[in-house]
Amino acid sequence: MMAQTVTVRIPAALRPQVGDHESIQVGGGTVGAVLGAVCSQYPDFGKRLYKSEGQLNRFINVYLNDEDIRFLDNLDTPVKAGDELSIVPAIAGG
């Protein structure tokens, strides 16, 4: 399967781990593969993103375009070229 190029938006709290980039272009067929590609490029980023193998920290929300990946197929959700993946800390409110 061809790796699709996706834009990953990095929140301020994680930018020091990725050379201060606001976004990164990487390839991968699924959300998990895309995040994995970022992690192999920037290992410190991965340490903060995952609680354990394949399990994101519970206060990290990942959106594929406008949808929370938990409403899709989580890390197995397929991506296509031009998609945008946003990593956003969960926040309080009401």
Next chain:
Amino acid sequence: MSFVSSLQCKECGARYPAELRTVCDHDFGPLEVAYDYERMKGKVTRASIEAGPRSLWRYRDLLPIEGEPRTGLRSGFTPLIKADRLAAHLGVHELYIKDDSANYPTLSYKDRVVSVAVSKAVELGFDTVGCASTGNLAHAVAAHAAMAGLRAFVMIPHDLEEGKMVAMGVFGPQVVRIAGNYDDVNRLCSQIADKYHWAIVNVNLRPYYTEGAKTHGFEIAEQLGWRLPRHTVLPVAGGTILPKVYKAYRELITLGLVEDNEPRMHAAQAAGCNPVVQAIEQGQSDFKPQKPNTIAKSIAIGNPADGPYVIEAVRSSGGYGASASDEEILEAVKLLARTEGIFTEPAGGTTLAAAIKLIEAGRIPRDESVCVCITGNGLKTAQVMQGRVEALPTIPARLAQFDELIESLPGFAPAGAATA
């Protein structure tokens, strides 16, 4: 000089100085204000609190501000009502309503959190405050910003109740309606906080903001004569207030200001948005997000950031949860109005409806004390009751017509009254 010792990650325990920090660097976990309770002992007493102002600032020693409060000088210290008529109706022994529908100045519990957040924003040198909101928070941010002379920028879902939009607009904030639900608004707000140097109360001021919610719990304890209700029922939206009221109770226990009666915390949600109650009922430690669909818009948060902590507080205290349908919510709004003279918004109806279910299920025994926490005012969402109150007859200004009307109304015609 406060008693604050640090900000501490609720997930990994990492400690940071108490300054501007949104989340933990290591795992994105939320940060909690930690205090030096040892140093408080003998200084923070029932007497020291009772000598304070009749506002939430009487608990200032247990709040994270360093200088003088900048807003909220009349916020908090809302009525705690012994609800005997409602108690009789429900067949319970000792029932209280903590009534934040009478909070000052914006008639919801949010005056508490915003008083602390805006005071902190001034302390940290911000000139603009903002929030993502389902209405009540935006209303409070707009009013308190006006009081403190700050600019306000509030973001809300596009489909909020008309009354709420006008009520916040009158204070002159920049209101932006987002085409999406609250969870969409919140996501955008998080990205805005990254980019603009504003104090977004529920994002980068969150550790401070959420502490204000404790004052709801402090007041319940003090107004009960320095004791805790055995059961407390609270609504769950983003999940701030329930764990914070629990924290307040435990702080008072730690300081020896109340006896530890093992208070139980119970969660209330609308059936159309109940990720937390569902997790409690299914024995899960984390929730699954939902797309909200309920008349209780102020608590329609399908992805509650503090949901895991609500589940933890409910479970570790021995409490439980219940959810209510829109129909049950509106009936409970009416019941509270007709037994206690309190008009709450659908969120309050949700809390009462859930409390009734917990009583009926035996989760709250009828002979134990219970406090139902009402967090918002019905006048802001009055239109939801349209068609649920009796018809309003119009008659000519003539006594004969009035007599005729009275004859037709059950329960009003005086026995043997002269109709001459």
